[in-house]
Amino acid sequence: MSALLDALRAVLGDAGLLTGGDLAAFETDWRKRYVGRALAVARPASTDEVAAVMRLCHEHRVAVVPQGGNTGLVGGSTPDDSGRQLVLSLTRMKRVREIDVANASLTAEAGCVLADVQAAAAGAGLLFPLSLAAEGSCTLGGNLATNAGGTQVLRYGNARELCLGLEVVTATGEVWQGLSGLRKDNTGYDLRDLFIGSEGTLGIITAATMRLYPQPRDRLTALAACGSLDAAVALLGLARERAGDALTGFEVMNQASLALVARELPLLAQPLPSVPWTVLLELSDAESAEHARGVFEGLLEAAIERGIVQDAAIAQNLQQARSFWHLRESIPLAQAQAGLNIKHDISLPVSAIPGFVAGMDAVLAAYLPGIEVIDFGHLGDGNLHYNVQAPAGVDPAAFMATHEAAINAKVYDAVQQRGGSISAEHGIGRLKREELAARKDATALGMMRAIKQALDPLDLLNPGRLL
Amino acid sequence: MSALLDALRAVLGDAGLLTGGDLAAFETDWRKRYVGRALAVARPASTDEVAAVMRLCHEHRVAVVPQGGNTGLVGGSTPDDSGRQLVLSLTRMKRVREIDVANASLTAEAGCVLADVQAAAAGAGLLFPLSLAAEGSCTLGGNLATNAGGTQVLRYGNARELCLGLEVVTATGEVWQGLSGLRKDNTGYDLRDLFIGSEGTLGIITAATMRLYPQPRDRLTALAACGSLDAAVALLGLARERAGDALTGFEVMNQASLALVARELPLLAQPLPSVPWTVLLELSDAESAEHARGVFEGLLEAAIERGIVQDAAIAQNLQQARSFWHLRESIPLAQAQAGLNIKHDISLPVSAIPGFVAGMDAVLAAYLPGIEVIDFGHLGDGNLHYNVQAPAGVDPAAFMATHEAAINAKVYDAVQQRGGSISAEHGIGRLKREELAARKDATALGMMRAIKQALDPLDLLNPGRLL
Numbered sequence: 001m002s003a004l005l006d007a008l009r010a011v012l013g014d015a016g017l018l019t020g021g022d023l024a025a026f027e028t029d030w031r032k033r034y035v036g037r038a039l040a041v042a043r044p045a046s047t048d049e050v051a052a053v054m055r056l057c058h059e060h061r062v063a064v065v066p067q068g069g070n071t072g073l074v075g076g077s078t079p080d081d082s083g084r085q086l087v088l089s090l091t092r093m094k095r096v097r098e099i100d101v102a103n104a105s106l107t108a109e110a111g112c113v114l115a116d117v118q119a120a121a122a123g124a125g126l127l128f129p130l131s132l133a134a135e136g137s138c139t140l141g142g143n144l145a146t147n148a149g150g151t152q153v154l155r156y157g158n159a160r161e162l163c164l165g166l167e168v169v170t171a172t173g174e175v176w177q178g179l180s181g182l183r184k185d186n187t188g189y190d191l192r193d194l195f196i197g198s199e200g201t202l203g204i205i206t207a208a209t210m211r212l213y214p215q216p217r218d219r220l221t222a223l224a225a226c227g228s229l230d231a232a233v234a235l236l237g238l239a240r241e242r243a244g245d246a247l248t249g250f251e252v253m254n255q256a257s258l259a260l261v262a263r264e265l266p267l268l269a270q271p272l273p274s275v276p277w278t279v280l281l282e283l284s285d286a287e288s289a290e291h292a293r294g295v296f297e298g299l300l301e302a303a304i305e306r307g308i309v310q311d312a313a314i315a316q317n318l319q320q321a322r323s324f325w326h327l328r329e330s331i332p333l334a335q336a337q338a339g340l341n342i343k344h345d346i347s348l349p350v351s352a353i354p355g356f357v358a359g360m361d362a363v364l365a366a367y368l369p370g371i372e373v374i375d376f377g378h379l380g381d382g383n384l385h386y387n388v389q390a391p392a393g394v395d396p397a398a399f400m401a402t403h404e405a406a407i408n409a410k411v412y413d414a415v416q417q418r419g420g421s422i423s424a425e426h427g428i429g430r431l432k433r434e435e436l437a438a439r440k441d442a443t444a445l446g447m448m449r450a451i452k453q454a455l456d457p458l459d460l461l462n463p464g465r466l467l
Numbered sequence: 468m469s470a471l472l473d474a475l476r477a478v479l480g481d482a483g484l485l486t487g488g489d490l491a492a493f494e495t496d497w498r499k500r501y502v503g504r505a506l507a508v509a510r511p512a513s514t515d516e517v518a519a520v521m522r523l524c525h526e527h528r529v530a531v532v533p534q535g536g537n538t539g540l541v542g543g544s545t546p547d548d549s550g551r552q553l554v555l556s557l558t559r560m561k562r563v564r565e566i567d568v569a570n571a572s573l574t575a576e577a578g579c580v581l582a583d584v585q586a587a588a589a590g591a592g593l594l595f596p597l598s599l600a601a602e603g604s605c606t607l608g609g610n611l612a613t614n615a616g617g618t619q620v621l622r623y624g625n626a627r628e629l630c631l632g633l634e635v636v637t638a639t640g641e642v643w644q645g646l647s648g649l650r651k652d653n654t655g656y657d658l659r660d661l662f663i664g665s666e667g668t669l670g671i672i673t674a675a676t677m678r679l680y681p682q683p684r685d686r687l688t689a690l691a692a693c694g695s696l697d698a699a700v701a702l703l704g705l706a707r708e709r710a711g712d713a714l715t716g717f718e719v720m721n722q723a724s725l726a727l728v729a730r731e732l733p734l735l736a737q738p739l740p741s742v743p744w745t746v747l748l749e750l751s752d753a754e755s756a757e758h759a760r761g762v763f764e765g766l767l768e769a770a771i772e773r774g775i776v777q778d779a780a781i782a783q784n785l786q787q788a789r790s791f792w793h794l795r796e797s798i799p800l801a802q803a804q805a806g807l808n809i810k811h812d813i814s815l816p817v818s819a820i821p822g823f824v825a826g827m828d829a830v831l832a833a834y835l836p837g838i839e840v841i842d843f844g845h846l847g848d849g850n851l852h853y854n855v856q857a858p859a860g861v862d863p864a865a866f867m868a869t870h871e872a873a874i875n876a877k878v879y880d881a882v883q884q885r886g887g888s889i890s891a892e893h894g895i896g897r898l899k900r901e902e903l904a905a906r907k908d909a910t911a912l913g914m915m916r917a918i919k920q921a922l923d924p925l926d927l928l929n930p931g932r933l934l
């Protein structure tokens with residue numbers, strides 16, 4: 001190992017290789033459920049340095065764990081506890097290489113913080129729409145390696161749909177120069193999408209060209225009170241029909257989740273009375289604030305007339321719009337204050353969601369009376385965070401220890417029966433590796449393993465993650 | 468071979484296996500440049516039958532050429548002349564299996580004709596936006612295998628962006644059940660996008676789940692006269708900013724292409740005077756015809772004020788809108804009437820297009836005075852059909868024989884220098900296989916070959932195409 005470390009130091013310099021001192025920030029995952037020990041942390045400053053690191057690791061048969069902002073939720077970006085895996089941190093590669101306004105595209109390095117990419121696009125008068133809670137820390141490379149989602153997927157898609165081209169270093173240290181500003185290119189297999197979402201197990205993404213969009217003239221946000229999840233689904237259909245692509249957000253929150261926010265964060269204003277389901281809608285308008293307001297008012301009036309919506313509030317200004325979003329975003333925080341809980345990041349066809357939720361709520365209530373389901377998420381994408389908390393008065397840690405496996409099995413079985421996914425946006429990492437192996441179509445798993453073997457035969461890239 | 472044919476007949480019945488008679492329709496490509504000879508034509512009626520065919524062909528080591536509507540332009544779907552390749556025609560698998568209105572998705576079999584998929588979506592009050600010249604004959608499976616583009620890519624993307632999930636039969640006759648109505652699913656490698664665009668070389672697509680969209684309330688079409696390609700690019704930026712996603716079409720036609728239409732199809736009305744570049748714009752509006760007209764008028768007035776547009780005509784009714792599109796779509800027909808020509812289906816970053824066209828026009832004029840460039844296409848996607856015709860009075864066949872290779876090299880070299888693609892939407896097939904091998908990034912080619920080897924080690928799936 002010391003020969004490898006010497007060779008790495010010769011390539012990277014002292015600033016580019018951390019071997020001693022406190023490496024805990026690189027060795028511990030965001031939710032502090034995985035604590036590992038790294039052989040060292042390599043911090044290359046260029047694609048050539050990444051390629052040199054991979055060539056050396058290939059030569060010495062040392063496994064590499066690529067890491068961006070280390071904000072992932074499934075344990076995919078920290079080393080195991082063997083002390084034999086090299087953490088490859090991309091955070092020094094943070095240059096925006098090019099903004100092409102006429103082509104509406106931007107090329108940036110993997111270590112760029114997402115908020116910096118957004119700011120660079122805004123500086124050129126354009127919008128980079130990827131947006132998620134960790135945007136101040138997470139990096140573009142990590143967003144792509146995990147195919148990140150967030151709050152604007154309904155209109156703009158995941159990280160995958162926003163990417164035009166990639167630069168990737170392979171397991172043997174070759175560089176694939178696949179950066180491209182092209183909207184259309186039918187010259188062979190879609191390698192780009194193979195790397196996106198592969199969680200660092202097939203290659204190291206070092207840079208990407210991303211799509212930009214016109215900045216909307218105005219954004220309007222509203223809350224709507226629905227009596228049932230069926231009504232919320234009907235509202236989604238009506239909003240799509242009336243607003244078309246101007247509909248950029250459609251989030252739901254069940255009664256228990258807003259009650260929890262009221263308990264844990266009592267200072268947060270809740271503009272609507274407590275109802276079974278509260279919907280947050282966002283419109284982004286290419287014309288004007290007046291036009292957006294007209295569309296929104298027409299939509300909500302029609303929805304109230306049809307009995308889909310009981311009550312609604314349109315934000316009167318930017319500050320109020322932020323407070324509506326803040327309500328939605330504070331649910332995980334309120335959950336954290338209330339103690340440990342069982343999180344699920346599931347997706348289903350939108351049409352299957354009301355039946356799934358009604359059925360599963362009943363199953364869990366029968367399984368453990370008093371159990372609390374904190375259910376919220378991106379209904380427009382069919383993606384729910386269907387989280388489960390201990391009954392009042394029950395110790396959360398004891399609840400987790402006793403019930404987590406059984407509740408996961410119930411939820412995932414029902415999701416699978418209805419054609420859903422056990423990981424809508426967070427990925428697999430180490431957390432859901434066994435679930436994936438047990439639940440994914442066997443033919444698909446066989447093809448995934450064959451591809452891994454073809455591109456990384458020595459299993460040096462993030463081993464033990466995903467597959 | 469006769470043992471294989473007996474076994475296939477036992478599985479498929481007499482209606483499902485054609486061995487004698489006239490098989491020319493299956494053996495000859497759309498442009499009649501490739502004429503082959505098939506061992507037989509298998510016409511399975513179900514996914515299970517496709518799987519059985521693949522298992523038998525695998526056992527007997529016989530290569531399979533999957534075929535849909537056989538409308539491809541690069542020789543990818545007809546057999547070679549060995550008489551040893553089995554044509555696998557999917558056209559009997561043409562059922563629309565499901566339409567899920569609340570989820571805005573549709574599941575159909577590979578052999579469904581594209582126009583029938585569009586009609587099924589319209590019957591459910593929704594839009595399936597994929598649209599191209601061959602839509603009355605081409606099939607959904609072929610559209611996906613070649614990642615088809617067409618006229619609505621600017622807003623809705625290629626076949627790839629419209630696909631949510633696939634059902635695929637592998638080289639060994641296993642079935643991957645990857646049909647899915649999910650908008651979000653981060654459970655492993657993106658196999659779906661690997662099969663899309665792989666031209667039948669990695670597996671047989673037997674069914675797909677596709678995205679549907681709300682039907683726009685109204686569509687408006689306009690023609691705009693621009694003095695230069697730079698002005699057309701500026702108009703694109705302005706239209707994106709003003710109309711947002713309502714902009715669903717942005718096509719350009721150079722002066723020579725409309726002059727050719729005037730010569731060959733003199734009965735077609737040309738509403739604008741002859742200018743260097745004519746732009747066809749289409750807006751799809753979620754609100755009303757009046758709203759669309761207001762946006763369009765505002766946009767064109769602003770463009771005229773800024774000197775980007777010299778003159779414009781908004782279609783006054785559906786019939787006139789059709790005549791505008793017909794003008795654009797008649798260019799290939801006018802070219803066919805005028806005789807053989809050298810076709811290019813290239814893409815570039817939009818920002819690079821004016822420079823490319825000016826440079827290449829000059830290079831070709833110097834190479835062969837009087838040469839005609841018929842240049843038109845989907846400027847909004849950066850995709851041009853940059854076609855080259857013999858000078859007036861020169862025999863087209865002699866021109867092709869003498870100059871095709873040299874002109875291809877000039878065009879493709881310049882495209883490559885500017886970061887473009889030599890096949891934007893038509894694919895590789897047999898026509899561009901050597902070009903791909905010579906021009907694609909070597910690391911990318913290596914990965915493509917490794918993936919092919921991993922999923923089809925005996926090279927039974929459409930051998931000699933793409934790779």
